[in-house]
Amino acid sequence: MQNVVDVIVIGAGAAGMMCAATAGQRGRKVVLIDHATKLAEKIRISGGGRCNFTNLNTLPSCFQSENPHFVKSALKQYSQFDFIKMVESYGLGYHEKTLGQLFCDQGSQAIIDMLKAEVDKGEVIWRMDTSIVSIQKTATGFEVVSSKETWQCSSLVVACGGLSIPPIGATGLGFDIAKQFDLPIVPLAAALVPLTFPPEDLWADLAGVAIEDTIVRCGDTEFREAILLTHKGLSGPAILQISSYWRAGDTLDIDLLPDVDFETIWAAANRDALISSILSELLPKRLVQAWLTQWGEIKPLKQYSAKELAAIEESLHHWRIMPSGTVGYKKAEVTRGGVDTQALSSKTMETRHIAGLFFIGEVVDVTGWLGGYNFQWAWSSGYVAGLNS
DSSP states (O other), X not given: OEEEOSEEEEOOSHHHHXXXXXXXXXXXOEEEXXXXXXXXXXXXXXXXXXXXXXXXXXXXXXXXXXXXXXXHHHHHHSOHHHHHHHHHXXXXXXXXXSTTEEEETTOHHHHHHHHHHHHHHTTOEEEOSOOEXXXXXXXXXXXXXXXXXXXXXXXXXXXXXXXXXXXXXXXSHHHHHHHHTTXXXXXXXXXXXXXXXXXXXXXXXXXXXXXXXXXXXXXXXXXXXXXXXXXXXXXXXXXXXXXTTOOTTOOEEEESSTTXXXXXXXXXSOTTSBHHHHHTTTSOHHHHHHHHGGGSSOOBGGGSOHHXXXXXXXXXXXXXXXXXXXXXXXXXXXXXXXXXXXGBOTTTOBBSSSTTEEEOGXXXXXXXXXXXHHHHHHHHHHHHHHHHO
């Protein structure tokens, strides 16, 4: 049996639900198809179950893409403040944690329930636990054969997400569809992901040590947040952020003590005190002990030469390390790269050369910073596609 609708949305995640809700509420007949049995798992696990649903400080500069201007139109058409209004309209509470990050007081499920309600307002047809068998272009739009039935539509929206977190259902379907229609794809990589050290650089006994205020640089990009030493390498907000900009062979430059003036520290310290005791007031003791072993036996401050102190200072302000890689998509929050934005209209998310075909959300070459930015891209890109599909 063939079913005819105006819009088919493939993927019932953040972007897909926003698109389906928007299109349905403007009178379009929509079917929303997803292979998962449980709705929006990526939203559910986000923010430790609290859902960091957007960021007050969302700007185009907070996104990485081959075309950095691409996000401007969608963010202008549907901003963080528009989504906040929706949250408030459902009576949900929220709070700012750090750096503009907004979390839902009632938890992630409340955000999922809100989006589902919005989809239902548009009288959208749900098809969960339904896989895609084939997609074909037709004279009037597209034919989508699913595991349950065949659909005809004039507009097809691909909102399949990326490759990140495969245990909750991530697949490469969106990229496969793009390839089928000969759309260019910017090379894919795990992003917002912990980085690994070369085996010889692992300090396994320091796993769990956190430094709350660091500056991590890669090339011209830097982030000032916490880092965490792990059994395999480095994690924490600053590392996750910089991972989107890191490429194999790049060296990270980490300032473990931003704003610390060592001349002032040494001048105020007891010169008979062990240097480890002095530095342990600034950094975790375990890290200090391991760090100072690079200069041999740990001595009182007065026994260090000016040259030795300068070397220690330099190493703490400029810890240079070349990561061996990332821990991969299993622990990555998002996928970097995706459908090349040159193939899409920034105003509608429709492909430039195939009428009625749209790509939104993570499947597109747009990667936001950590802290709610990628959800905002889902809301914004989903909304504009919903207005135009």
